[in-house]
Amino acid sequence: MRLSLRVVIRELSGEIDVTEAVNFKEALKLLVSDQFDLVILEVLMDEYSGIKMMEMIRSIAPSTAVLICSMGDELLYAEHYILRGASGFVVKTAEKEEILTAISTVINGNRYLSDRVHDRLLTRTELKSKVKEALTKRERQILPLILEGRTTKEISKMLEIHVNSINFYKSNIFRKMQVNNILELAEKVDISKLFPQSYSVSV
Structure with missing residues (x-):
């Protein structure tokens, strides 16, 4: 070589x-x-x-x-x-x-x-941008709590929001992130960099 x-x-x-x-x-x-x-x-x-x-x-x-x-x-x-x-x-x-x-x-x-790596980084950047624009402020606040394994009742108590509202926001998050469960959501979001107003998405 x-x-x-x-x-x-x-x-x-x-x-x-x-x-x-x-x-x-x-x-x-x-x-x-x-x-x-x-x-x-x-x-x-x-x-x-x-x-x-x-x-x-x-x-x-x-x-x-x-x-x-x-x-x-x-x-x-x-x-x-x-x-x-x-x-x-x-x-x-x-x-x-x-x-x-x-x-x-x-x-x-x-x-x-290489072009291959550039394309990968570009795709990831575009995905981050799309997801960040799609989720509302409240949804971005709830997202890390979901990934921490908090129950709907726990999130409701922490944020002082009705349980039905939490279920509504959770449903929106799953739809916008194009996932069906918390495991799939965790694969898209880097929880180590997550806090209420900011998060990272990996591909």
């Missing part, structure tokens, strides 16, 4: 110096002793966790671009590493043209994600 990447990088410019490391410990030593414009990193083939790798690289070389080139599923990992300081994510099985684009993009100071 390192040999293939070296060949691909040379297509960008013959003047690029390429240094290889056989493991992450060796890569850290290189980062300490020299300055690099780009680190191409596999996060699933070493004793360190990917998060720890990113933390260590950022502490040593905060301005160096980091492109994750991994066998991991980009839909699971790409956003995860971008949020932790990576400049881009590309799968090892990508076509040569995509890998070239990814390298060129991040080395010029920009972020790179």
Whole structure:
């Protein structure tokens, strides 16, 4: 894989110096002793966790671009590493043209994600927006209480609203969220980020 990447990088410019490391410990030593414009990193083939790798690289070389080139599923990992300081994510099985684009993009100071990941993030953003507009203020207040497992009577007592009104709001929430039960609702809503006036939706 390192040999293939070296060949691909040379297509960008013959003047690029390429240094290889056989493991992450060796890569850290290189980062300490020299300055690099780009680190191409596999996060699933070493004793360190990917998060720890990113933390260590950022502490040593905060301005160096980091492109994750991994066998991991980009839909699971790409956003995860971008949020932790990576400049881009590309799968090892990508076509040569995509890998070239990814390298060129991040080395010029920009972020790179594949069209597949972009589409996923866009879909999730659109869903968040639609749901946030659809639910009323009162429904957004009741939603987290439902997900906490509160009964209709408990919610009624907490909010000082009649039981029949709670049932009405609950029915509206299920209809607007396009779910049939609390389990399906929980799969759409991230309860860890939920409080009465704000919530997140995952796809």
